[in-house]
Amino acid sequence: MSTTSARTSYDLERIRGDFPLLSSTMRGNPLVYLDNGATALKPDPVIDAEVAYLRDISANIHRGVYELSERATVLFDQARDKVKRFIGAPSDGEAVFTKSATEATNMVAFGWGRKALGPGDEILTTELEHHANLIPWQELARQTGAQLRFVELGEGGVVTAEAVAAALTARTRIVAITGMSNVTGFMPPVTEISRLAHDRGAVVLVDGAQLVSHHPVNVAELDVDFLAFSGHKMCGPTGVGVLYGRRALLDAMDPLLYGGDMIVRVYRDHADYRGAPERFETGTPNISGVIALGAAVDYLEEIGMEAIARHEEQLLEYALGRLDGVEGITLYGPRGVRRGGIVSFNLGQVHTHDVGSVLDNEGIAVRTGFHCAQPFMRHLGIHGTVRASFYLYNTRDDVDRLVEALGRVREVFG
Amino acid sequence: MSTTSARTSYDLERIRGDFPLLSSTMRGNPLVYLDNGATALKPDPVIDAEVAYLRDISANIHRGVYELSERATVLFDQARDKVKRFIGAPSDGEAVFTKSATEATNMVAFGWGRKALGPGDEILTTELEHHANLIPWQELARQTGAQLRFVELGEGGVVTAEAVAAALTARTRIVAITGMSNVTGFMPPVTEISRLAHDRGAVVLVDGAQLVSHHPVNVAELDVDFLAFSGHKMCGPTGVGVLYGRRALLDAMDPLLYGGDMIVRVYRDHADYRGAPERFETGTPNISGVIALGAAVDYLEEIGMEAIARHEEQLLEYALGRLDGVEGITLYGPRGVRRGGIVSFNLGQVHTHDVGSVLDNEGIAVRTGFHCAQPFMRHLGIHGTVRASFYLYNTRDDVDRLVEALGRVREVFG
Amino acid sequence: MNLDDDLYREIILDNYKSTRNRRALESPVFKQEGVNPSCGDDIELYLKSDGDEITDASFEGVGCSICIASANMLCNAIKGMHVDEAEALVDRVKGMLTRDETPEFPEGAEDLEAIQGVAKYPVRIKCALLSWNTLHRLLEEVRGGTPAGDT
Amino acid sequence: MNLDDDLYREIILDNYKSTRNRRALESPVFKQEGVNPSCGDDIELYLKSDGDEITDASFEGVGCSICIASANMLCNAIKGMHVDEAEALVDRVKGMLTRDETPEFPEGAEDLEAIQGVAKYPVRIKCALLSWNTLHRLLEEVRGGTPAGDT
Numbered sequence A, B: 001m002s003t004t005s006a007r008t009s010y011d012l013e014r015i016r017g018d019f020p021l022l023s024s025t026m027r028g029n030p031l032v033y034l035d036n037g038a039t040a041l042k043p044d045p046v047i048d049a050e051v052a053y054l055r056d057i058s059a060n061i062h063r064g065v066y067e068l069s070e071r072a073t074v075l076f077d078q079a080r081d082k083v084k085r086f087i088g089a090p091s092d093g094e095a096v097f098t099k100s101a102t103e104a105t106n107m108v109a110f111g112w113g114r115k116a117l118g119p120g121d122e123i124l125t126t127e128l129e130h131h132a133n134l135i136p137w138q139e140l141a142r143q144t145g146a147q148l149r150f151v152e153l154g155e156g157g158v159v160t161a162e163a164v165a166a167a168l169t170a171r172t173r174i175v176a177i178t179g180m181s182n183v184t185g186f187m188p189p190v191t192e193i194s195r196l197a198h199d200r201g202a203v204v205l206v207d208g209a210q211l212v213s214h215h216p217v218n219v220a221e222l223d224v225d226f227l228a229f230s231g232h233k234m235c236g237p238t239g240v241g242v243l244y245g246r247r248a249l250l251d252a253m254d255p256l257l258y259g260g261d262m263i264v265r266v267y268r269d270h271a272d273y274r275g276a277p278e279r280f281e282t283g284t285p286n287i288s289g290v291i292a293l294g295a296a297v298d299y300l301e302e303i304g305m306e307a308i309a310r311h312e313e314q315l316l317e318y319a320l321g322r323l324d325g326v327e328g329i330t331l332y333g334p335r336g337v338r339r340g341g342i343v344s345f346n347l348g349q350v351h352t353h354d355v356g357s358v359l360d361n362e363g364i365a366v367r368t369g370f371h372c373a374q375p376f377m378r379h380l381g382i383h384g385t386v387r388a389s390f391y392l393y394n395t396r397d398d399v400d401r402l403v404e405a406l407g408r409v410r411e412v413f414g
Numbered sequence C, D: 001m002n003l004d005d006d007l008y009r010e011i012i013l014d015n016y017k018s019t020r021n022r023r024a025l026e027s028p029v030f031k032q033e034g035v036n037p038s039c040g041d042d043i044e045l046y047l048k049s050d051g052d053e054i055t056d057a058s059f060e061g062v063g064c065s066i067c068i069a070s071a072n073m074l075c076n077a078i079k080g081m082h083v084d085e086a087e088a089l090v091d092r093v094k095g096m097l098t099r100d101e102t103p104e105f106p107e108g109a110e111d112l113e114a115i116q117g118v119a120k121y122p123v124r125i126k127c128a129l130l131s132w133n134t135l136h137r138l139l140e141e142v143r144g145g146t147p148a149g150d151t
């Protein structure tokens, strides 16, 4: 296996050893996992952290004065600190644990938006968005009478600062934009967009579900007001996400959920609420998940997000080169711009699911369909794509296996 | 250890062997875990199910055509079937996975309540409620102009069918009531309350966070419209809860969150939504958590909820007898009525946290404070209680250790 | 498992490529849309009837080979059937795909055996069933009487 | 770990039982409420000053022994201090409980050493700190000038 690339700064073979699934098979063939855009595989340290809590602690947080509860609380709080450090959260920023990136965008849409928006106000977004960063805004617009507007997309689904500038108006209250497209890997120029938006007095939310797992992110440098992302896409467990936000904005927001642990005092007919993050974390949280997310952050940091991004960049380049040579292929997404390690394509008229099934039978896991991005599919004039998405453990060999298997698709579907 | 009780129908010693924490120590003493009201310990089969997903599957559900995703999807769907069977869900009922019981009550309050309630309508609840089944209704009342009303509590915090009947009016639209108090273990007569409420045309939501983990529950027999509960209190993992609801009510509800997987079609400015359960499960769910909850259901069912309830009942009786003899103790909660395995008490004027810390040092985990039930504390005229709550694995020996340690409290605080 | 035996048998691919039933039928006609939200497959099923006898059937839409092949077989199979026979056929196909049954198919519907292999791929079952679930709903309308396509 | 050495040393229990500083002070007075939402501890801290010198301090409320003992020591310690000295003391107590420091306490404040053991019980640290965090906010008011308790 050509698993070692001269330009990957970490020991790819060793890293692969951390992921139990990478030595397994699928439908009788060695697994090639290229569906990292949907979710990442979990390395041993993350699995171990989850088990350590379940086996050796098990207790609830914040509520008990006994040692087990104390240990749970300490680990939980440490995980928050790790996450904040990982995204470069400034001291006036806070990280709220959610169940997913989806919950995080919704928290802002409804907790912030219902208070901040009125008829005639504008929400600016793009047709590139994952449904998680689109439908909440549609619904908010419906509820408040605000208007949902879209940045004009360039060739291959590019969003430029100029296009954002042209779409911003005096009524724009928020710019809700992806940090990295889950269909093409395209990465909008977030820092410039933030500056433009802030100049207009608008708030910026970045959907970082793809960005944060694959690239170094510093919210202070990006100068964003909110950042939403998911643990499971960054080698963490399922059921935990993060909403980063500026404390002043968070403290002024309504929560989506009401209950225990978010309160200062409760009377029969009303209650006083705490500030962030507690106000947004009512109910017993996903304690094992949060702790394991902390372990995922440790794991990624030890390898280094710079190194991971570089590795994926090289793999993408290699993949684009090889796929360009596949007969009958249509590749989507822009060339020659910053892109994360995602390729979307179609093979002639073969339905994406059929491509997916043939690849599955060769041991190759890809994602097929509309990728929770129907407006973007409509923009491209297609029903779906086959998507291969890379992560720190993928190799050139994986790409070769993919290309080879696409030959099988042509055999079956002629 | 006197771990075998003549009247416990399962092998207590063997069951205890399934829970790794039960053979551990706390502050140097063998652990006595009496904080089951906050969360339950996890048995090996549940931990194993969680690990099996993380190690051997890792994939996202519903989205991939490849084998790993297929396996995840099948296990996820099976877990839903198990949960529905566990609570006796009829064919016109559905189970929605949430992140917690708290999210489940909020889903109903806002998804159902915002549409169903108007000024002058009434929400009927009790002062027994956990904040998770109180604050959402306060907030809903504030938003809709509906009125929050309380059933008159009897001696020891009892809720009788008569008191409910007296509080119901023609304007009552929902009765939101606990199935089992997390402070006293008291179990309101839910079946009768449902009948009374339905006669008045009101909907019934039961907060089953305590009830479902400790007693056999059949929603068809109880005739409730909604039931909210948490996985972590029934030997399952953290970060997963359930909202059971009648399908007709669910299908008419708005979701709390909007995003992927809940949609039929998405356009730029609007989207068509699916029915239950998908409409309420947008975003990548807690896949490992749901699967492990399925394993928890299997585990509990194999032992039998009847047997567990009977075991706890005996333990409660024994504990009440022993605690009655403790000098300076005040025990809360009604006697001679149906109660789950929970005892709340105070020891003279000693602050509950101080009691908790002394017990902690003896290896005994109890919960102290207001138990997310401030209105009930106010009703009792106290600031908090010390709470010991039992589960299937607790023993008479645990009770003896507790009573003994209370002696230490008196030594320290004289 | 062998892909060619299970999923992509020649009969399936032939039915997938067939254009015979891929068209709209003119009013008055019973029609019903079927969508698989999770994969985006979306078909429109058309049905003409003379009383309780199905006189013509066709479909339009997008879907994977399994979805389209299944819909094409469906149209071939039900033409000329009584609505009750068609309903029984729906149940047989479902039995084969979800209850592990090996049904006998009536004359003219034998092709349907070819989709039995789909049962080995749980996430593809819904592809094969889309048209059949749609037919089930449509048959209720046919029994009801007036074609909705009329309005 | 030994409970008697760490958490419940005699000095702590004595301070807990002491009623000396447990009372309201009359207007004009600086006062501030402090609440630990997760455990319900809730105190009201009172402070009188003559310019920048703290002339009297007291508290009321409910809390566990650690919380109350700490508040009592606080009142004993800051009487007669300049607000800057009091602020420095807040920092020293926090350093001891959250940054593993072993500070030297000024005369009259030596009792505070007794709460060092609380640092071994992370969830009780907030009990010990409640009054100090409250004092921190109150000192800002004192520097501001007008007692809020006046209104």
Ligand SMILES: Cc1ncc(COP(=O)(O)O)c(C=O)c1O
Residues within 6 Å of the ligand: A282, A283, A284, A285, B037, B038, B100, B101, B102, B103, B130, B132, B133, B178, B180, B181, B182, B207, B209, B210, B230, B241, B372
């Ligand atoms: C009666 C009751 N209701 C609701 C809850 C809330 O459960 P969760 O924290 O899992 O949302 C609890 C648990 O603390 C409870 O005891």
Ligand SMILES: Cc1ncc(COP(=O)(O)O)c(C=O)c1O
Residues within 6 Å of the ligand: A037, A038, A100, A101, A102, A103, A130, A132, A133, A178, A180, A181, A182, A207, A209, A210, A230, A241, A372, B282, B283, B284, B285
């Ligand atoms: C760009 C983007 N945003 C949001 C999401 C939603 O993430 P989750 O399903 O974890 O809520 C995803 C993942 O599918 C994504 O790729």
